[in-house]
Amino acid sequence: MLPLSVLDLSFVNAGATPADALQDSLALARHVDGLGYHRYWLAEHHALASVASPAPEIMIGQIAAATRYLRVGSGGIMLPNHAPLMVAERFKLLEALFPGRIDLGLGRAPGTDGITARALRRREVPSEGDDFLDRLQELLLWGGGGFPPGHPFGTITVMPAGVPLPPVFLLGSSDYSGALSARIGCGFAFAQHFGSSDAAEVLRAYRRQFQPSRLGERPHAILALAAVCAETDAEAERLAMSARLATLRRERGAYGPIPSLAEAENHPYTESDRLRMERGRARLHVGSPETLRAKLTALAAEAEADEIMIVSSIHDQAARRRSYMLIAEAWGLSVRPDPGDRSG
Template sequence: MSNTTENKKLSDIKLSVLDLVPILEGKTIANSFANSLDLAQYVEKLGYNRYWLAEHHNMQGIASSATSVLIGYIAGGTSTIRVGSGGIMLPNHAPLIVAEQFGTLETLYPGRIDLGLGRAPGTDQLTARALRRDLMESVEDFPKHVQDLRTYLGPVQPNARVRAVPGEGTNVPIWILGSSTFGAHLAGLMGLPYAFASHFAPAALHAALKVYRDSFTPSDTLKEPYAMACINVVTADTDAEASRMVTTLYQAFLNVIRGTANPQKPPVESMEGLWDASEQYAVQQMLRYSFVGSPKTVQEELQAFIDDTQVDEIMVASHIYDHQVRLRSYQLLAEMVMKV
């Protein structure tokens, strides 16, 4: 089964936000939390659809390790935007615990919570071992654990010996996240919405979307495939300004390929001298789906991306050091797409 063949216009696409809760060089983690809430409140007013937070551990530049706690913080400070996980790394958690946490969140903020699930640990192997409740389990158990969660969060089963309280009957929407075709196939077979991490793993995007749509089986929660792609966007009033701002993103991914952990750095005038040719190539390959420039530049490139992928929703990550400039980037994007 496949999505409609009619081309989508950029204005038809829902916009959402992925927030890694960056720790900024020279700032505190408390500053990061305050910035995230301020951003969530701002994009809610602009009409963004979702605000997701991603689970990472043992990273000096990311403060979103206690993801479900932060989801409650953001949901409590907003009123209409959907808030969720992009995602919860399921190998790190017992499904029952996740069901109880998200059942609690859904009870507190009804109709606004999303549960996005990933099968990677979201950290290095040493930290993953420190997180695991059972070292005998692995990512290969992911499909079973997803099904366990669907059961815990689904209709009340009075005779079940293990029940999620809160959780049962809340029917929190479950998303499968992925950067390969594995999650795409699972999401298709289970009839769940699918989100692809093209903001850092672009290579398999088209293959994953095809696998998802071709394998999609309607479920009680979703009748047609629904695909979201996460991308990087840095928008400013001019191309030159955006080109400078995006150097923060380049430095962050330079850390990734070097295996170093540093807070998010301010922009620089040029990356020359900060990376060599092979590092530049590696970073640019990872960031293939990054849209950088003035509204006119970004609008044309985003429409081409929509034409190419036919995704239903775009989730935007914006690694921008200055908080006010980051807000401005999301504002320009909303004006461009949603005509706010």
């Protein structure tokens, strides 16, 4: 079976605090480390009441230190918010501390609203435009030491020296990032959980167009999707009500904490609400272990994916951890020794 991985947005739950959400992320990472999951990626969002972590590089260090087997990375660093040199420094530092376990996933969006994005970038002229490609090129030059002779940046040493930049992945929900990933020869992760483009079409195109480079000899396509698993289809549908209500509210601009199951069950849905949630079913995969195994296997085969990455916004943390456990068991992942036991 394909590797399974986790995408964690550090969702804030109704009745809990953002600090609780960060601790929940650490607990979930330790949990899936022993279940056989391959990667654990952290997202970057700003000024959203529903997401606790604006700094994936800090969470990466904490989670890598608390786990033993997982590759830990960013899903992703929103590059327009950051100086490329600082990204190179921070991820080389992480790679030095946890060699062979760090990934650098990069996104084009700001991960926030326009006003907050402007505050992050300190742009006084909004018409400066999208400089993602310039920042990406500069970051790759910092990583490869390839500034041309005479370039003023050529005299700068990116510390820690002698440490490579971790593997680079571009993230996206359209064919733009897929085509760019193929052109520069890096990995690509498609966000099926919120993308409007056809995941299979985009990932297959990425694979066909891939050009080997120093970033990668072969394509690596990750299909990121939302899933909720429980012992039965009916119980999984019940647990998914919190995520469905949260999505409904986000579509209307309300980025609040993930509602409790009781709140979701008792919400006064209109007929329009129910139609919107029904249309969103293709983005949230729900069911028993057997149901989800069949769904995810079919999706991965159609998209020619190399890996599946799962995000789950279940309100109850015990149920969330159990969801990942049931999926791992159905997928046939091998349970690993206790990550706390360093004797092996």
